[in-house]
Amino acid sequence: MIIARVIGSVVSTSKAEKLQGKKMLVVQPLDMETITPEGKPLVSIDTVGSGFGEIVMVVGGSSARQTEITKNTPVDSAIVGVIDQIEIEGKLTLNQNKGG
Amino acid sequence: MIIARVIGSVVSTSKAEKLQGKKMLVVQPLDMETITPEGKPLVSIDTVGSGFGEIVMVVGGSSARQTEITKNTPVDSAIVGVIDQIEIEGKLTLNQNKGG
Amino acid sequence: MIIARVIGSVVSTSKAEKLQGKKMLVVQPLDMETITPEGKPLVSIDTVGSGFGEIVMVVGGSSARQTEITKNTPVDSAIVGVIDQIEIEGKLTLNQNKGG
Amino acid sequence: MIIARVIGSVVSTSKAEKLQGKKMLVVQPLDMETITPEGKPLVSIDTVGSGFGEIVMVVGGSSARQTEITKNTPVDSAIVGVIDQIEIEGKLTLNQNKGG
Amino acid sequence: MIIARVIGSVVSTSKAEKLQGKKMLVVQPLDMETITPEGKPLVSIDTVGSGFGEIVMVVGGSSARQTEITKNTPVDSAIVGVIDQIEIEGKLTLNQNKGG
Numbered sequence: 001m002i003i004a005r006v007i008g009s010v011v012s013t014s015k016a017e018k019l020q021g022k023k024m025l026v027v028q029p030l031d032m033e034t035i036t037p038e039g040k041p042l043v044s045i046d047t048v049g050s051g052f053g054e055i056v057m058v059v060g061g062s063s064a065r066q067t068e069i070t071k072n073t074p075v076d077s078a079i080v081g082v083i084d085q086i087e088i089e090g091k092l093t094l095n096q097n098k099g100g
Numbered sequence: 101m102i103i104a105r106v107i108g109s110v111v112s113t114s115k116a117e118k119l120q121g122k123k124m125l126v127v128q129p130l131d132m133e134t135i136t137p138e139g140k141p142l143v144s145i146d147t148v149g150s151g152f153g154e155i156v157m158v159v160g161g162s163s164a165r166q167t168e169i170t171k172n173t174p175v176d177s178a179i180v181g182v183i184d185q186i187e188i189e190g191k192l193t194l195n196q197n198k199g200g
Numbered sequence: 201m202i203i204a205r206v207i208g209s210v211v212s213t214s215k216a217e218k219l220q221g222k223k224m225l226v227v228q229p230l231d232m233e234t235i236t237p238e239g240k241p242l243v244s245i246d247t248v249g250s251g252f253g254e255i256v257m258v259v260g261g262s263s264a265r266q267t268e269i270t271k272n273t274p275v276d277s278a279i280v281g282v283i284d285q286i287e288i289e290g291k292l293t294l295n296q297n298k299g300g
Numbered sequence: 301m302i303i304a305r306v307i308g309s310v311v312s313t314s315k316a317e318k319l320q321g322k323k324m325l326v327v328q329p330l331d332m333e334t335i336t337p338e339g340k341p342l343v344s345i346d347t348v349g350s351g352f353g354e355i356v357m358v359v360g361g362s363s364a365r366q367t368e369i370t371k372n373t374p375v376d377s378a379i380v381g382v383i384d385q386i387e388i389e390g391k392l393t394l395n396q397n398k399g400g
Numbered sequence: 401m402i403i404a405r406v407i408g409s410v411v412s413t414s415k416a417e418k419l420q421g422k423k424m425l426v427v428q429p430l431d432m433e434t435i436t437p438e439g440k441p442l443v444s445i446d447t448v449g450s451g452f453g454e455i456v457m458v459v460g461g462s463s464a465r466q467t468e469i470t471k472n473t474p475v476d477s478a479i480v481g482v483i484d485q486i487e488i489e490g491k492l493t494l495n496q497n498k499g500g
Contacts, residue, residue: 001324001342001343001375001376002342002343002378003310003343005156007188007189008132008184008186008188008189008193009186009187010103010157010185010186010187011183011184011186012157012181012182012183012184012186012188013182013184014148014149014150014155014181014182015148015180015181015182016147016148016167016180016181016304017168018166019181020169024101024157026186026187026188027133031340032308032326032340032341032342032343033318035343037329038340039133040131040132040134040138041133041188042101042130042132043101043102043132043157044101045372047316048314048315048316050314054125057310057312057324057343059314059374059375060376060378061161061162061361061362061376061460062156062161062162062195062262062361062362063165063361063362063364063365063373063374063375063376064374064376065163065166065374066318066365066372066373066374066375067316067318067374070374072166072335073162073163074102074147074159074163074164074165074166074170074178074180075159075166076101076159076160076161076163076171077101078374080315080316080319081312081314081315081319082312082313082314082315083121083310083311083312085310085311085312086308086309086311086312086313086326087308087309087310087311087315087326087342088307088326089307089308090309091182091345093308107288107289108232108272108286108287108288108289108293109286109287110257110283110285110286110287111283111284111285111286111287112205112257112282112283112284113282113284114248114249114250114280114281115248115257115280115281115282116247116248116266116280116281118266118267119267119280119281120244124201124287126232126287127286138232140231140232140238140273141232141288142201142202142232143201143202143203143257144201149222157499161261161262161263162261162262162263162275162362164250164263165263171264172266173261173277174247174259174264174265174266174267174278174280175201175262175265175266176201176257176259176260176261176264177201207488208432208486208487208488208489208493209485209486209487210403210485210486210487211484211485211487212450212457212481212482212484213484213488214449214450214481214482214483215416215448215457215480215481215482216447216467216480216481217464217468218442218467219480219481221418224457226432226486226487226488227474228443232459238446239430240438240487241433242402243401243402243403243431243432243457244401248463248498255487257478261461261462261463262362262461262462262463265463265466273466274447274459274462274463274464274465274466274467274478274480275401275463275466276401276459276460276461276463276464277401300454301424301443301444301475301476301477302442302443303443303460304408322483331440332408332426332440332441332443333441340439341432346412347416348414348415348416349414350414352456356442357412357415357424359474359475359476360476361461361462362461362462363461363462363465363474363475363476364474364476365462365472365474365480366418366465366472366473366474367418367474368417368473370474374468376473380412380415380419381412381416381419381472382412382414382415383410383412383416384411384412384413385410385411386408386409386410386411386426387408387409387410387411387426388407388408388426388441389407389408393408400413
């Protein structure tokens with residue numbers, strides 16, 4: 001899986017029936033150490049109620065259909081988690097749970 | 101999924117039986133922010149009645165077979181939506197619904 | 201799917217049982233606008249009786265198994281059509297049906 | 301499959317139900333001859349109890365779901381083995397079993 | 401499918417149960433015309449009794465599981481044939497059957 005930031009959304013009225021009601025977001029893949037953009041944005045189906053600006057985990061290929069929301073749908077990318085923390089070599093490169 | 105523009109079509113008389121009657125279009129992948137070509141064109145099966153010049157959403161791999169039209173067919177790319185709008189960082193980078 | 205030219209063949213005596221009798225061709229992917237080589241050749245299973253020099257449509261991944269010939273076989277690439285014409289931006293970039 | 305080193309972990313509270321309880325590690329792909337980093341880190345599900353710093357075998361795509369732990373889950377990468385030795389051209393490029 | 405040379409092997413004691421007893425080889429992808437290395441080595445499961453130094457056909461993705469040996473196992477690459485000959489543009493670029 002890769003890590004990405006939710007940067008936008010896509011609207012499509014004329015689409016495959018199974019895509020009706022799915023939230024289609026634009027995600028920007030990120031480098032996991034620097035948390036900076038890496039590679040090109042793609043369209044991914046939200047399955048966890050993620051919001052604009054959040055850093056999420058994105059799954060691709062047939063595995064993107066292994067959620068209740070995406071089952072049997074023509075999607076090759078799905079957001080399956082909102083990331084709280086990433087730790088690399090003992091250092092937190094991301095900490096979205098700063099509150100107290 | 102990726103975003104692409106319909107730029108052409110492919111004609112094949114001698115083809116797999118399951119491809120009979122499928123509309124085989126040529127799509128040019130696009131950068132979602134600048135809506136300019138990015139990467140190489142590919143052949144994709146239309147499942148939503150998309151037309152020449154339109155900007156569409158393209159799904160790849162086994163997920164391309166998850167529509168009524170492409171079910172159990174030997175295709176690895178399908179057009180599953182016509183894009184109305186793309187919004188990135190709060191800005192519309194694409195708006196195909198300009199009419200009034 | 202991609203477009204490729206049949207440029208050769210592969211012979212293997214010791215192979216997976218399900219590959220017995222399959223025609224294993226070497227295909228060179230092509231740029232769809234210039235019809236010139238692009239990327240590296242690969243081995244693809246012929247399912248439509250294509251011949252040396254012909255320009256064909258090649259499908260990859262699990263979808264390559266969605267033909268009668270490749271069903272349940274260990275192949276990740278199949279030739280599923282012989283291309284007659286490619287039209288891009290209103291112009292024929294390929295026309296293999298010149299005869300009359 | 302590829303070889304990678306376990307370099308970190310990811311924490312996600314809000315995630316797909318089927319991911320609950322899965323150990324999400326960050327792995328850095330390695331060159332098999334020099335055992336040095338090659339390519340970008342990704343998130344992979346541990347299925348063999350691997351630990352920080354270990355060199356592991358990582359499987360991708362739908363095959364990542366072919367373990368008891370990842371069955372029917374939305375994951376496209378899984379750690380399926382801890383590597384003891386890699387031998388290339390008759391030379392051990394990796395030997396994690398040095399102990400006696 | 402791609403062509404590769406068997407250049408080594410991988411040993412893993414702690415691995416997914418379904419991988420027990422599988423022969424895990426290191427293969428170096430080859431250019432089909434020059435028969436020289438191209439791209440990076442990967443780990444592939446042998447299903448045809450191939451040996452060190454041999455040139456083989458490698459299948460990737462879910463199709464790697466379509467053999468008796470790899471069925472339902474977490475592998476994304478399998479060796480499914482030993483190559484005897486490769487002919488490109490009427491010329492043998494590989495001939496492993498020189499004996500007489």
